[in-house]
Amino acid sequence: MYDAKLDERVTTMDDIKISARGVQVWYGDTHAIKDVDVDIADRTVTAFIGPSGCGKSTFLRCLNRMNDTIDSARVEGTILLDDENIYDKRVDPVQLRAKVGMVFQKPNPFPKSIYDNVAYGPRIHGLARNKAELDDIVEKALRRAALWNEAKDRLQAPGTGLSGGQQQRLCIARAVATEPEVLLMDEPCSALDPIATAQVEELIDELRENFSVVIVTHSMQQAARVSQRTAFFHLGNLVEYDVTDRIFTNPSDPRTESYISGRIG
Amino acid sequence: MTDFTSAGGEAVELRRGQSLLTVDRKTRRRNAAEGRFKVYGLIAISIALVMLVILLVTIVVRGIPAFTQTFVSLDVPLRAEVLDPDGTGDPEVIRGVMTFGYAPLIEEALADAVAETGVQTEIDAAALVQMLSSGVAADIRDRVQENPELVGETVTIEVLASSRADGYFKGRVTRESLERDRNLSPAHLDVLDAMRDAGIVSIHFNWDFVWGADASESRPEEAGIGVAMIGSFFMMLVVLVLSLPIGVAASIYLEEFAPKNRFTDLIEVNISNLAAVPSIVFGILGLAAFIQFAGLPQSAPLVGGLVLTLMTLPTIIISTRASLKAVPPSIRDAALGVGASKMQSVFHHVLPLAMPGILTGTIIGLAQALGETAPLLLIGMVGFIASNRPDGLAEGLLSPNSAMPAQIYEWAKRADPAYYERAWGGIIVLLLFLLAMNLIAILLRRRFERRW
Numbered sequence A: 001m002y003d004a005k006l007d008e009r010v011t012t013m014d015d016i017k018i019s020a021r022g023v024q025v026w027y028g029d030t031h032a033i034k035d036v037d038v039d040i041a042d043r044t045v046t047a048f049i050g051p052s053g054c055g056k057s058t059f060l061r062c063l064n065r066m067n068d069t070i071d072s073a074r075v076e077g078t079i080l081l082d083d084e085n086i087y088d089k090r091v092d093p094v095q096l097r098a099k100v101g102m103v104f105q106k107p108n109p110f111p112k113s114i115y116d117n118v119a120y121g122p123r124i125h126g127l128a129r130n131k132a133e134l135d136d137i138v139e140k141a142l143r144r145a146a147l148w149n150e151a152k153d154r155l156q157a158p159g160t161g162l163s164g165g166q167q168q169r170l171c172i173a174r175a176v177a178t179e180p181e182v183l184l185m186d187e188p189c190s191a192l193d194p195i196a197t198a199q200v201e202e203l204i205d206e207l208r209e210n211f212s213v214v215i216v217t218h219s220m221q222q223a224a225r226v227s228q229r230t231a232f233f234h235l236g237n238l239v240e241y242d243v244t245d246r247i248f249t250n251p252s253d254p255r256t257e258s259y260i261s262g263r264i265g
Numbered sequence B: 001m002t003d004f005t006s007a008g009g010e011a012v013e014l015r016r017g018q019s020l021l022t023v024d025r026k027t028r029r030r031n032a033a034e035g036r037f038k039v040y041g042l043i044a045i046s047i048a049l050v051m052l053v054i055l056l057v058t059i060v061v062r063g064i065p066a067f068t069q070t071f072v073s074l075d076v077p078l079r080a081e082v083l084d085p086d087g088t089g090d091p092e093v094i095r096g097v098m099t100f101g102y103a104p105l106i107e108e109a110l111a112d113a114v115a116e117t118g119v120q121t122e123i124d125a126a127a128l129v130q131m132l133s134s135g136v137a138a139d140i141r142d143r144v145q146e147n148p149e150l151v152g153e154t155v156t157i158e159v160l161a162s163s164r165a166d167g168y169f170k171g172r173v174t175r176e177s178l179e180r181d182r183n184l185s186p187a188h189l190d191v192l193d194a195m196r197d198a199g200i201v202s203i204h205f206n207w208d209f210v211w212g213a214d215a216s217e218s219r220p221e222e223a224g225i226g227v228a229m230i231g232s233f234f235m236m237l238v239v240l241v242l243s244l245p246i247g248v249a250a251s252i253y254l255e256e257f258a259p260k261n262r263f264t265d266l267i268e269v270n271i272s273n274l275a276a277v278p279s280i281v282f283g284i285l286g287l288a289a290f291i292q293f294a295g296l297p298q299s300a301p302l303v304g305g306l307v308l309t310l311m312t313l314p315t316i317i318i319s320t321r322a323s324l325k326a327v328p329p330s331i332r333d334a335a336l337g338v339g340a341s342k343m344q345s346v347f348h349h350v351l352p353l354a355m356p357g358i359l360t361g362t363i364i365g366l367a368q369a370l371g372e373t374a375p376l377l378l379i380g381m382v383g384f385i386a387s388n389r390p391d392g393l394a395e396g397l398l399s400p401n402s403a404m405p406a407q408i409y410e411w412a413k414r415a416d417p418a419y420y421e422r423a424w425g426g427i428i429v430l431l432l433f434l435l436a437m438n439l440i441a442i443l444l445r446r447r448f449e450r451r452w
Ligand SMILES: Nc1ncnc2c1ncn2[C@@H]1O[C@H](COP(=O)(O)OP(=O)(O)OP(=O)(O)O)[C@@H](O)[C@H]1O
Pocket: A027, A030, A032, A050, A051, A052, A053, A054, A055, A056, A057, A058, A059, A070, A072
């Protein structure tokens, strides 16, 4: 069913979804993100790589203002989503997060049934007019997250009773059920075995059809496999940002090269 | 640094040669320490258990007699010539008869009953009545006033024996102790024994102790804890209705919404301090604020409830905040991540998860409040509340009342040993209440706890 659109899946930078300029983040006195400029294309998978503690998660959390929940965090600069500054005073972060969904590093399903986990977002955003529509949304989301076959017979079973990998896919289903425009994923596969990882990677590739996906990963192979563009962070700086192939074959910065060849981080 | 590594190296060398089948000195010492610790723990637990058993056994042994009472079954002739001399049958006339008027009838009935047993005694009829409670005449009068048609008939009524007579059967009163007693003589006891053998005197469960009102100092046999129970119930109602919503709302605000700054830190410290304030301080505060300033009635469960609410709030706030804190932050992130508002994330996800803890804290707070006596002393909730069953909720909150612990304190204070026994009985009722509350807490926790 996606074949008709296949020819549209080109990675040009014409269609910019998110544009960040001069982003700085402080945690108290810690300068975690230093003057980062980045353009994230629509319908593209963008990977953030870099050594631990370099600020990948921090920057990702800037994109849906999850940093607002950390008291000590302070963000400067502008981040435009479809040409609107998401740090504008008039922007309600709750509304923003409905557009920019997030999957966390650690699977964090609600202690509710599988069905309720997925249906929660659509319910609070009023995406379904009746039970049948909600059922459809839940099924579609679970199918997209490659969880439908395992979960269809136990939709009322607790989400926390699933295996770690299944839980992560449930969280992905929960995130896509609200039909966000951008999906942020913070190391979504760090708790998964190779088979589940492959499933999630496949899923990410499919999600690219409809969403702009930003994924943080520690695995070079994963970044190379799923992403079209890659950003390399180091000590809070965005060192290099380019088409994935070029980052991995012909990086222009020596730091990038030492990182991907395993010499730093 | 090098020293350390070389020393470590030697130790490693030593260990390498060791067999696993022999326990080395260090391991043996560690195991011994662990064994000693376990023994200490067992000793501590045993001491606690022994104390608990002693406590429970004492309470039960001393308290159980309060639930039974000695009754005398009498055939009382309700003579019309005494109660209604003109034969009018008019309830007003019958109402006019004083308890004094019933006294001869009771004397007669008792004398007949004694004669029936065949026991020979020198005690005259007027002195025999000492075996009965002095409230008997009033009891019979109440009954006749309710059913005026009884006048002229002889009714069989079970009346209370006096507390001395009751004490004799329960072992509280002995012949020696009666030598100098003004009310009852050892000779009375022979009569009582005979009546007991004849089945006229019996000891059985006394519901009036559970549901009845307090009685005057000289009539312990009539006293019950029922009215104080109602007072406690109304106070708990006030405490629950006020402290649960206020406490939970305050904790949610402080924990989830309030900015973390000096001011909220100050509030937090003060709440912890409030929890440690002696309850009598809340009592005098309640006296000043609610009675002297706001003009609420004295001795009213509403005021008691308000004072206990002040006392319970810190407990509820502290435990609610602790259980909110225990909800993993990842759940909040998850809710915010799908676009829930702060409020939605709290009410849809955090609060249900914290509910078991909140309920436990609330019940603990309520249980504390239920057993509290000191603040009630200051707002006048101890004292002799003869009988005033409230007609409705509003009246129950405002009419003077006592509370179970205050009633127990009041009884323990009185001179008659019969009241001492009742104080122990009251403690059993109080403990049953606490037990019931804990049971409710456990049930609610089961109900709310998500085992997934
Ligand atoms: N809540 C916080 N409070 C204070 N400092 C923080 C907080 N979160 C992150 N930091 C700091 O900000 C810097 C960037 O952290 P961040 O979590 O973004 O790293 P990361 O690149 O995601 O690392 P990892 O790959 O290990 O997840 C680190 O130095 C970290 O110590």
